[in-house]
Amino acid sequence: MHSPGQWQSEYYRDHALAGSTWDLQTGMPLSQHALSEQLKKVDYLLLGEVHDNLDHHKIQLDLLNLWLEQGMRPAVVFEQFDRSQQSLIDAHLDDLERLESETRFEERGWEWNAYKPLIKTARDEGLSVFAGNLSRDELKAMHEKESVSEFDDLLKPCLLPSAEALLKQDIAEAHCGMLNETMIDRMFGAQRLRDASLAQAMITAGTPSLMIAGNGHVRLDYGAGQILALNQDKRVLSIALVEVAGELQSLQDYEYLFSDGAPVFDIAIFTPRVRDEDPCETFKEQLKQIQHGTKPGSN
Numbered sequence: 086m087h088s089p090g091q092w093q094s095e096y097y098r099d100h101a102l103a104g105s106t107w108d109l110q111t112g113m114p115l116s117q118h119a120l121s122e123q124l125k126k127v128d129y130l131l132l133g134e135v136h137d138n139l140d141h142h143k144i145q146l147d148l149l150n151l152w153l154e155q156g157m158r159p160a161v162v163f164e165q166f167d168r169s170q171q172s173l174i175d176a177h178l179d180d181l182e183r184l185e186s187e188t189r190f191e192e193r194g195w196e197w198n199a200y201k202p203l204i205k206t207a208r209d210e211g212l213s214v215f216a217g218n219l220s221r222d223e224l225k226a227m228h229e230k231e232s233v234s235e236f237d238d239l240l241k242p243c244l245l246p247s248a249e250a251l252l253k254q255d256i257a258e259a260h261c262g263m264l265n266e267t268m269i270d271r272m273f274g275a276q277r278l279r280d281a282s283l284a285q286a287m288i289t290a291g292t293p294s295l296m297i298a299g300n301g302h303v304r305l306d307y308g309a310g311q312i313l314a315l316n317q318d319k320r321v322l323s324i325a326l327v328e329v330a331g332e333l334q335s336l337q338d339y340e341y342l343f344s345d346g347a348p349v350f351d352i353a354i355f356t357p358r359v360r361d362e363d364p365c366e367t368f369k370e371q372l373k374q375i376q377h378g379t380k381p382g383s384n
Contacts, residue, residue, distance in 0.1 A: 131310050159293040165297070168217065253269050280311075300327070
């Protein structure tokens, strides 16, 4: 699917796991043929990513093309579009540069050239494209209501206490321990709403459908994958695209792929890393510069 000579990410290209695919349910390596056979049985295909890893987007495109080769005609749901932009997608899918401009794609923090090949393939193949995310304004409006009736049914099957605790822990760690409990609770609520919105977009899209989203959203314990698996009598397959870490040489070393002994994804595909610095060190340095009245990179 993706040979080592084609890696675009710089770090750990020669890592023992880079390029390998694993069935997390069995803990065994998965061949290209076996992966292809699994895809034939799927209604909802959830493809995770590290957003700025171009290798992840290439693999997502490979998997979409593999599904197309099997005769599947999936709708494609993107986290990168807010659902309030669906009319813009419908109006401008034939003009991708205008679509990028009208949806303020890069202005909202996404790298257009990373996602353009996926969007173009969907357009060229005549596939339906759906926006899956919630805008900040939508989230704010939902938080201000006492009840989020739109997603009540989807969120009614609550998270297991261990999954809720893990999501809050992951939110805290992702923000380098800089959030207080109130902020963590608020971000927990926002994450659940975003996951419900992504799941609802998949349900609206029908089957088969494919989701392009961050790894956290395709998880089976607290992501949109969990919501789909509990609310729909459909076959869900969640694939995480995982950046290798230099000190973690075996599958068992990646403990975060499991929770309470169960995998939080069905399949993991390992790739090199885009960057190797500690993101929290970078974050702390940016805070120092802001506190001293300078902007990051201004010196």
